[in-house]
Amino acid sequence: MNVFVYGSLCKNQENHHYLKEATCLSEQAFVKGTLYTGHSYYPLLLKDEQKVTYGELYDISSSLLEELDELEGYSKEAEDPYFVRETCEVSTPNGVKEAFVYYWPRQAHGELVHNHDWKVHRYIQRDQLHYFAYGSCMDNSRLCDHGVDHLFTTIKGKGKLNDYRLAFSTHFEDGSRADITEKSGAYVEGVVYEVGKEAREYLYQREGVETKVYRPTIVNVTSDDGNNFQALSFTVIEKRAEIAPPFHYAEEIHRGGLKYLSENYMKSIEHKFLEEWKVPEFRAYLHRKGWRE
Template structure:
C-alpha cells in the first residue's frame, strides 16, 4: 500500500475522483508545502517550491491504483522526459500528524498561482455565491450586524453537519482560545449560509485574520438540512495549539448563535461541555 496526496481533480466531488473509489481516505483536510497553479485546462498543477500551502486530501492506495494514477498524470517513470508530471515524496500535514506521501508535481512554475493553494476553493470563488459553514462565533449575528455585513448573511440554509470533525479551541488570542474545526473524528454542527462570493474578501477574510495567517479558508463536505452532502467554505486555524479556555463573551456568541439552528442533542452536548470544561452558562 502507498500514501498519495491529491489536490485537484482526484479530490472528493471532482472529475476524476472515481479513480479513488477503492482508496482509503486518511484525511480530507491535509496540506503540504508548495505552490498551486491553474493550467487553464480544467486541472491544477503543483510545484514543490516556496513556503506556500497546497491543500488537498490524503489516501491510502494499492500499487494497482497507483499505476492508474500514473497513467492519468502522464507519468512514465522517474526522470522520463516524456512526463507531464513528476512523482515525488512530500511531507503531508494532517490534524492527526505528519505523513510522507507521493504527490504529482510540475518540474517548475509555469502558470498563474492559485491563491491559498486550494483548487476546490478556487472553483468555489468563480461562482456568484458560495455555501459558508459557520461552526463558531459567526453563527451569531451581533458582530456581523455591527460591521454592516448583515445583508450578506441574510440567506440562511439551516443546520450543517461536518462528520469526522471536532470543535476545538486551538487558536490562542490574548484573552483566550478561539474555535477551530479539527479533523480527528467526531461530529460538528453549525449554521449554513449562502453568501455572495464578495463576502469572503469583503468581510470573512478580515474577520478571520486570513492575511495575517491566523485562519485559512478551506472547503469541507457538509450535510445539509435536506440530507444532501455539499461542499462549503469554512475557516480553520493555521497554527494549531492545545485547547485553551475561551473567554465568556466568545462562548456566549457560539451558544447564542447555535441554539436556534443546531439539533437539540448537539446543543445540549455543547452546553454541557462549555459548563464542565469552561464553567460558562448562557444567561436566559
C-alpha cells in the same frame, strides 16, 4: 501506500472518480510546494521548501497507483514524463505520513493559486456559495454590530460536518477562538448561509485570512434532509494547545446556535463551556436564559 492529491483528483473535482474505492485519510493535508493554476482544469505543483499546498491524502492500492501514473503521464522509464512522481512527507492533523506526490517538472504556467488550495480556488469563483459557520458567525448580533447582516439573510438552516470536532486552538489575549479539526466519528454542527462575493470578502477579513490566522477550506456538509453539498468554511492554520474561550465568545456561539442546532449538540456545547473550560460567567448567563441544572 498513500498518495497526496491537490487538484482534479480531490473531492468534487473532475477526476475524483478514480479514488472512489480509496480510503481518505485526511482532507486537510498539506505538502511543501507552490501551486499554480496552469491552463486547464488541473493545477501544477512545483517544489518549494518555503510554501505549502493543501490537498487530500488517500490510502490506495498498487493497481490504482498504476492508473494514476497513466493519468498523470508518468512512467519510470520515460525520460521526460508529463508529471514526476516522488515520495515526500505529508502533514495531517494526525501527524506526518509518507506519500507519493505528482510534481510538475517544468516552468510554472498560469498564476499562483491564492491560499494554496485548489478546491477553494475553484469554489469561490461562484457568484453564490454556501458558507458553513460553526463559531461566532452563527450569531446574527455580531453581524449586525459589523453592519453586514444584510449579506447573511439567506439561511439554509443546520448543517452537519462529519468526521470533524469543534476545537479551540487559536489564542488571543482574552482566550481562544473556535476551530474545526478532523476526527473520525465526531461531528460539528453549524449554520449554513448562502452568500455572495461581498459576504465572502467580509469573512476573509474577519477570519484573518491575509494575516494567516485562519485559512479558507471547502468541506462537505450534510443538511437535515440528507443532502450533501460543498461549503466554504475556515480552519486555524497554526493550531496550538487548546485553552478556554472568553465569555463573550462562548455566549455568541451559544446564542447563535440555539435557533438552529440540535438539542443534543447544544448540550454538548454547554457541557464543554461549563465543565471542560469552566468559562467565567457562562453558568450565570444560562440561568438568565431560564436554564436549570
